[in-house]
Structures are given as C-alpha cells and as structure tokens.
Amino acid sequence: xxxxxxxxxxxxxxxxxxxxxxxxxxxxxxxxxxxxxxxxxxxxxxxxxxxxxxxxxxxxxxxxxxxxxxxxxxxxxxxxxxxxxxxxxxxxxxxxxxxxxxxxx
Ligand code: HEC
Numbered sequence: 001x002x003x004x005x006x007x008x009x010x011x012x013x014x015x016x017x018x019x020x021x022x023x024x025x026x027x028x029x030x031x032x033x034x035x036x037x038x039x040x041x042x043x044x045x046x047x048x049x050x051x052x053x054x055x056x057x058x059x060x061x062x063x064x065x066x067x068x069x070x071x072x073x074x075x076x077x078x079x080x081x082x083x084x085x086x087x088x089x090x091x092x093x094x095x096x097x098x099x100x101x102x103x104x105x
Contacts (some may be wrong), residue, residue: 025099028092033084042103049077055105062097066090 029035029042037046042054053061067073069085088096 021095021098022102024092025095025097028088028096029099032088032092032096034096037081042100043105047077050080052105053100054103056101058097058101061100062093065093065097069093 030040034042037050038053039045043052045052064073065085065088068078068081069088071082074082
C-alpha cells in the first residue's frame with residue numbers, strides 16, 4: 001500500500017517535470033543569471049556589445065550555449081558568459097533554448 005502510493009507520487013512528479021519544459025526554461029533563465037547580461041526577457045542586454053537573444057532560432061541558441069560552455073566558441077565577449085555555463089546542464093540548455101526562442105524579439 002505505502003509502496004504503491006510512493007510509486008504514484010514518483011510517476012506524477014516525473015510526468016510533471018517532463019511536460020513543464022517551457023516553465024522550467026523561464027525559471028532557469030532567471031535562476032542561472034542569464035537575465036543579468038541578456039535582460040529580463042532576453043531583449044535588453046547589459047552592454048551594447050552583448051547580444052539580444054529573444055526569439056532567436058531554438059537550435060541556434062542551443063548550439064551557441066553548448067559551444068560557449070565547451071570553449072569551442074571563444075570569440076568576441078563569449079568569455080564573459082563561459083563562467084556561468086558551468087552551472088547549466090545539457091538538459092537545462094534545452095529547456096532554456098525552448099523558452100528563449102519563444103520570447104518576443
Ligand atoms: C556575464 C554575462 C552573461 C551571462 C550571465 C550570460 N551570457 Fe549569454 N552571452 C554573453 C555575451 C557577452 C555573449 C556574446 C559573446 C560574443 O561576443 O561572442 C553571449 C552570447 C549568448 C548567446 C549566443 C547569441 C548569438 O547571437 O550568437 C546565447 C544563446 C546566450 N548568450 C544565452 C545565454 C543564456 C541562456 C544564459 C544563461 C544560462 C547566458 N547567456 C548567460 C553574456 C552572458
């Protein structure tokens with residue numbers, strides 16, 4: 001009895017986290033300090049030479065984050081962002097990319 005309640009709770013928790021990617025993306029975008037440099041909704045960067053990312057293509061956002069994290073992309077000001085990427089996992093990158101791609105440019 002107790003075991004089946006526990007199992008049900010786990011299944012519900014797993015399915016909730018599975019479908020809430022967009023909401024997670026919004027939360028992560030703020031929590032991982034992306035907002036500090038790219039603006040609250042990704043369209044007002046901190047510095048004039050930092051990019052606006054709101055509404056950018058999802059696959060592109062994901063790839064740039066992966067490349068900045070790994071150091072493969074090391075042009076311009078990407079070093080400024082590399083430091084924060086150590087706290088962002090591959091799954092989180094996907095959720096954030098989904099969210100940012102849907103923001104209004
Ligand atoms: C400390 C400042 C800073 C933080 C924090 C930061 N970024 Fe960046 N980000 C930058 C800068 C600067 C660039 C541009 C690098 C360059 O000049 O090539 C950039 C580039 C990008 C790009 C590529 C844009 C393009 O047009 O190529 C994406 C996507 C991006 N950031 C998303 C994020 C996300 C998502 C987060 C949070 C996990 C984040 N950034 C956190 C500063 C930051």
